[in-house]
Amino acid sequence: MGTGSREDNASRQNNLACIVVAKQNNALQISALDDAAAHLGLEIGQPLANARAICPQLRVFDADEAADARALNVIADWCDRFTPLVALDSPHGLFLDITGCAHLFGGEAALMQIICEALTRQGFAVSAGIAGTSICARTMTRYVSGKIIRDGAEADAVWPLPVFALGAEDAIIRGLRRAGLKTIGDVASRARHEITARFGADFTTLLEQALGQGDAPISPRKPLPDxxxxxxxxxxxxxxxxxxxxxxxxxxxxxxxxxxxxxxxxxxxxxxxxxxxxxxxxxxxxxxxxxxxxxxxxxxxxxxxxxxxxxxxxxxxxxxxxxxxxxxxxxQQQRDLDANVHDNDELAALIDRIAARIGGRRVVVHLPQDTHIPERAVLAAPAQHQLAAAMHATWPARVEGEPPLRPLRLFEKPEPIKVPFATVPDGPPHHFTWRRANHAVVRVEGPERIAMEWWKHNGQTLTRDYFRVEDEAGLRFWIYRDGLYGSERVTEEGKPAPPNWFVHGLFA
Incomplete structure (x- = not known):
């Protein structure tokens, strides 16, 4: 009867045993396991082949680090209800600074119980601990859950724990065990210079922080609000x-x-x-x-x-x-009786309402830039942050009675046009094709030569000759020739190549 019961229990454990494997050192190793797998003698870091030899019916899942990170962030968001200072302890842990917060939930023990029970109901396996230093608390949770360590008692609390609770690298843990150092107390009893010489200064620092002899500040995910x-x-x-x-x-x-x-x-x-x-x-x-x-x-x-x-x-x-x-x-500003003084406040309030509905990046103002490159002459900036700068910006003055030098509509990216090479002198074309429509030029103004900023273009110093042209239908275009005619472009045969033409904007 007893033998049959043990076999039934073993069978149930085999059916429920689950592990997560990840590729490490060109081999699949266990990165996580459940209680049923642990009862079978499986351990984290064990090769998958050895695990299958112990339990052929093992359920194996591939590790998904991205999904684990998303889940940890979701849990961290939930923990914000207890304290605004929540830090990630990747890949599977969280630090909560509960200084000044525990009394709101009935004390430290009650707060830890609330968190553990709530996360357990959500389907997570939780191990929690409270200590004066973050490393001491993390060390405790790797071996025992639910402990509260008072200030000054960190060394006594971690002294009997096995060395793997420190969370050091596997190579260091194996080296400690080979040296006969099985507990944290065994390691702490050795001279610090001996530990540092064999296992490195980082491990010594980790040991001292676990013993409460130093502290590692946490880095909260979000800055503390004002x-x-x-x-x-x-x-x-x-x-x-x-x-x-x-x-x-x-x-x-x-x-x-x-x-x-x-x-x-x-x-x-x-x-x-x-x-x-x-x-x-x-x-x-x-x-x-x-x-x-x-x-x-x-x-x-x-x-x-x-x-x-x-x-x-x-x-x-x-x-x-x-x-x-x-x-x-x-x-505080002194207001007068002029109603125009309040225009700025009303405009700012309107921008805030529009930004709240459609997003702040979609409400922009245009600021003039100190450059002669047309597509860089204007900078679109969020209106909520640059409204004052836009109101005091100085734009190039326009000569009264003269036609505009820049088009009413400037394309974000110039669009190429087709120009017959045979009809192109050292000036504007007589015909061009844009968007599959032919245009015959009847009036021309220009050229206006603009040189590129050679120090920003890796040695490419192409110039542009801009022309204001009007076709027979009365449409006015702002077109330019990319490069000087017959001097900056050559064909494979070494002959002067026709320049590229673009339309950059429309006047009406």
Whole structure:
């Protein structure tokens, strides 16, 4: 009876055993495994052939590092609800700086329990620990879960742990074991210069950080916002009215906090945390510092109404957070009775609303550039950030009564035209073909010679001769010849080649 039971258990383990393999050193090795595979004696780093010899019915999956990275980032987004300081510990770990946050969840033990239980319900295997240094906490989680190490007790906590808990390279771990150093305490009892001479300074630094004798600062995924306000719900919310009302209250709280220091928000981020772990973040940039909650409400309404993928609450949001990730000091300006003084503010508000709906990169202003190259004479810049520069920009003056020197419509990329070589003197063509339409030139103005910037073109110093031409139908074109006629281009036979002609813009 007992033998049959053991065989049944072994059979169930064989059916459930799963491993993930990755190619390392030109061989497939185990990179991850489940509990059933571990009970069979399989280990990470073991060759796949050896694993199949132990368990022929093993279920094998190929490693997908990109998918693992995406999943880790999703978990990190979910962990933002507990602290804004979340750092990646690739490939499978996260660091959470919970300094000053644990009391909001009933203490460190309660916070760790909440996180572990929630991630377990989502289908993840979790090992967690809390310590004064990040390396000590990570070392503990590699061997035991749920431990809280008080400050100053790091060395005592990691002393009995096996050396693999340090997370060093496999070659170092094998070297330690061959030397008879099986625990972290065995390694720590040796002189530091001995450890450094054999295993390197990086390993010595790692050992000291695990013992609490040094610390490695974490690098959070996102910079800490200047101001954060949030609302947690005992029961998830899903209705648009409640969500909008919550955002409005949070906006008022945010404005009050910023007003105490005389600041306004230039970038707002609203985070919506669903009960199933999904997180949705909406970002809004503004051209001027925002100091009124009503403006924030209007911008978020515009952004939410323009979403291609509506804000899906699923089973509801249990946390809504509003933060100002970029702020500026608000300069109080004295206003007079002239209504034109407020035009700039109204224009900036209009740009913010349009940018919130269609995106800030699609609302641009044009700035003049100090160059004579036509396609580089204008720079399209985001209107929210360059509105003041555009309003004070100085454009080339136009002579009164003279026709425009530049076309009303300038092509982003000049389009080639066909010109009969036999009819091309050292001036403009009499006929040309553009977009499969023939044009007979009846009037010409030019040429206007423009030389390329030789220091930016790798020695190519082609010049352009621009002509303003009009065809028999009254259409006016801005065309140019690329290179001097018969001097800068030659054929394979060494004869002068016809220059290339392009149309660069239209006057009407």
């Amino acid at each position: 101001y954060i306000v949030e609302k947690r719900f005992p029961e998830p919310i899903a209705t648009e009215g409640v969500i909008a009302a919550t955002l409005s209250r949070l906006a008022q709280m945010l404005v009050t906090a910023m007003d105490q220091q005389g600041k306004g928000a230039r970038r707002l981020e609203a985070g919506f945390f669903r009960t199933d772990g999904a997180v949705r973040t909406i970002v809004i940039d503004t051209g001027q510092p925002v100091t009124r909650s009503g403006v924030m409400d209007r911008l978020f309404r515009e952004r939410l109404d323009a979403l291609n993928d509506p804000l899906d609450p699923g089973f509801g949001f249990d946390l809504i957070r509003l933060s100002a990730s970029r702020t500026e000091i608000v300069v």
